Amino acid sequence: MPKEAFYRLGESKKSQLDQVLFNVFSANHISQVKVADIVSQMNMARGSFYNYFEDLADAHEYVVRDKYMKLHRKIMEFIYQKQTDLFAGIEDYLRWISSLDEDSQDFKDMVFLLTNDSLRSYKRIPIAANSENSQYKMIDSWMKIVDENNFTKIQTKEEGMTFLFFIMELVTNCLKTYLANSWDENQLICDYQMKVSWLKSGIL
Structure with missing residues (x-):
């Protein structure tokens, strides 16, 4: 860093x-x-x-991490707008990002991030016990969303953080598929909705 x-x-x-x-x-x-x-x-x-x-690797990791955090914050903005329907919030984000001009900075940031995978973006910082810590407050807000969506199997902050990373991986997987196949918005949303249906109902 x-x-x-x-x-x-x-x-x-x-x-x-x-x-x-x-x-x-x-x-x-x-x-x-x-x-x-x-x-x-x-x-x-x-x-x-x-x-x-x-060195250059340090600078590159900084840029990747910075873009990852911006992507994360933007996704969370949409999720917070649909507080009790997390998956609808994510769908709104996907519709928004896929509607952007390819020359817009947000779209360029997304493409850069998805084509520059770094293990650093998966690194988890230990949960701080200090309630004044900004990360603690973020986790607390996330756990409220988990509760409001009735995800009853997620009971601890550690489980909540794992679920958060899982959700972010779902989003980035959909976006990578969207870019790789040059899909339009409808194809992206169809792919996302299918994956969400598997999560909600299972495949067996």
Whole structure:
């Protein structure tokens, strides 16, 4: 992850660096990226890059993680809007993302994330006991959604977190299939609804 100096950057410069990193890693596989590609666009010394990141892999993981968290937050926005029908909220998200212009930043972010798998996006942070911790509050909100959807088999926060990652994997699986097959919105939603029906009713 980024070094402390990265987080001390001014908002404007940090946003610029974020965009440059995204553009470079979107256009090329990490194996083809050089530090020079980044520093030349930022008009900064090569050594400055290493003030912010350990290496290119560190910078790449930062971008993937950042895009994953943004995707996660956007999906949760739609879920919160349909508090008592989690699967309807996800369907609304899928309809929204598939309706976007391919040149929109949200669509580009989604494509980048789904074509740049990283184990870091699956890494789980231990649940903190401090109720003031932002992650604790997020988990607490998620567990309320679980309760309101009557998912009675999920009883602990640990189970809730596993279910959350499972749901996110369902969404990304649908989106990957959508991209790989150049589907339209209706095909994406049909695929999603079929998978949800398996979850709700089983296949036996």
